Amino acid sequence: MKDEDFVTRVFMANTHTEILFFSSEGMVYKEKVWRLPIGGPQSRGKALVNIFPLSKDERIESVMPLPDDEESRAQLDVMFATRSGSVRRNKLSDFVRVNRNGKIAMKLDEGDGIVRVRMCSEDQDVMLTTALGQCIRFKVTDVRVFAGRNSTGVRGIRLADEDRVIAMGVLRHIDVSSAESRAYLKHATAMRRAATGEDEDIVDAIADDEDDGDEEAALSAERIAELGAAEQFILTISDDGMGKRSSAYDYRVTGRGGKGLVAHNIWGSNKKTGHIKQIASSFTIDDDDEVMLVTDAGQLIRTPVEQIRIAGRATSGVWVLRTKEDERVVSVARLADNGEDDTEES
Numbered sequence: 001m002k003d004e005d006f007v008t009r010v011f012m013a014n015t016h017t018e019i020l021f022f023s024s025e026g027m028v029y030k031e032k033v034w035r036l037p038i039g040g041p042q043s044r045g046k047a048l049v050n051i052f053p054l055s056k057d058e059r060i061e062s063v064m065p066l067p068d069d070e071e072s073r074a075q076l077d078v079m080f081a082t083r084s085g086s087v088r089r090n091k092l093s094d095f096v097r098v099n100r101n102g103k104i105a106m107k108l109d110e111g112d113g114i115v116r117v118r119m120c121s122e123d124q125d126v127m128l129t130t131a132l133g134q135c136i137r138f139k140v141t142d143v144r145v146f147a148g149r150n151s152t153g154v155r156g157i158r159l160a161d162e163d164r165v166i167a168m169g170v171l172r173h174i175d176v177s178s179a180e181s182r183a184y185l186k187h188a189t190a191m192r193r194a195a196t197g198e199d200e201d202i203v204d205a206i207a208d209d210e211d212d213g214d215e216e217a218a219l220s221a222e223r224i225a226e227l228g229a230a231e232q233f234i235l236t237i238s239d240d241g242m243g244k245r246s247s248a249y250d251y252r253v254t255g256r257g258g259k260g261l262v263a264h265n266i267w268g269s270n271k272k273t274g275h276i277k278q279i280a281s282s283f284t285i286d287d288d289d290e291v292m293l294v295t296d297a298g299q300l301i302r303t304p305v306e307q308i309r310i311a312g313r314a315t316s317g318v319w320v321l322r323t324k325e326d327e328r329v330v331s332v333a334r335l336a337d338n339g340e341d342d343t344e345e346s
Helices: 070-075 178-196 221-230
Strands: 018-023 027-032 060-065 077-082 086-091 114-120 124-130 134-139 165-172 233-238 242-247 279-285 290-295 300-304 329-334
Touching: 018 114, 060 114, 077 124, 077 165, 114 165, 124 279, 165 279, 178 221, 233 290, 233 329, 279 329
Parallel strands: none
Antiparallel strands: 018 027, 018 060, 077 086, 077 114, 124 134, 124 165, 233 242, 233 279, 290 300, 290 329
């Protein structure tokens, strides 16, 4: 690889596996594995612009291997998210037949673009994160299945002026109340403090948003173990290089189309450049993962996720990469080194 290059997606496939490639311009392309360039571990591969008829500013945003068996395809949906905050859900079977020159996957308004495309099922949640630090989490079933592809979808999140969606994630849906989430987060924080001896900056799960009035629940040991086994963590990085991991229980499920919750404390700006702090990326992460940050000045850093603190959703986190005054993080990637197929990038 080149010095500024890194792997962001690894998955296993056989020669007859069909791969979908979704572009920023709303197009989808499909190719079987055996038709893709084959190479050794040290080869760089072939640029996708030489494989698909991509326009000048068009880029591939999501790569999705199709399940080999028809039964699995019938049970899965495809969720789209755009910069303007729209979402759309289609059956995966709508994209089984794609011509060599591709076909329209989603109709986009002028100036809009696809941020992310993910496979999902009805027992999962969708989370959208915006550049100005807002997020919203809602059930997959809050978005109806669209019969066609020539639609802009429905509103996923209500954006403020000058804001845009920068990430979409698919999370496991857990039936847990706000009171249970609050109690579990406090318990988990206490356990980590006992193990590390450090004071962690964990805030109340809904301290910065509208409280639903629930009291803190008393959790049994069995319930704590159940919630712990199902817990996911979300990494959020701002463009000044600060980041944190937060429990998915800190992001409560709400209805689709609202303003959402605070995902990251971005308040403040660079007085010399006038730049307003924004979110660079947000995605689910595991303890044994690594992340790569790249700035617009060409600076790179690769760091283990376990070195990034767990903190509350509404905090700024810690320095992951110290940037200069006029330097911004432009890309964050979860590095793929274990063959899993859920790698995220931005």
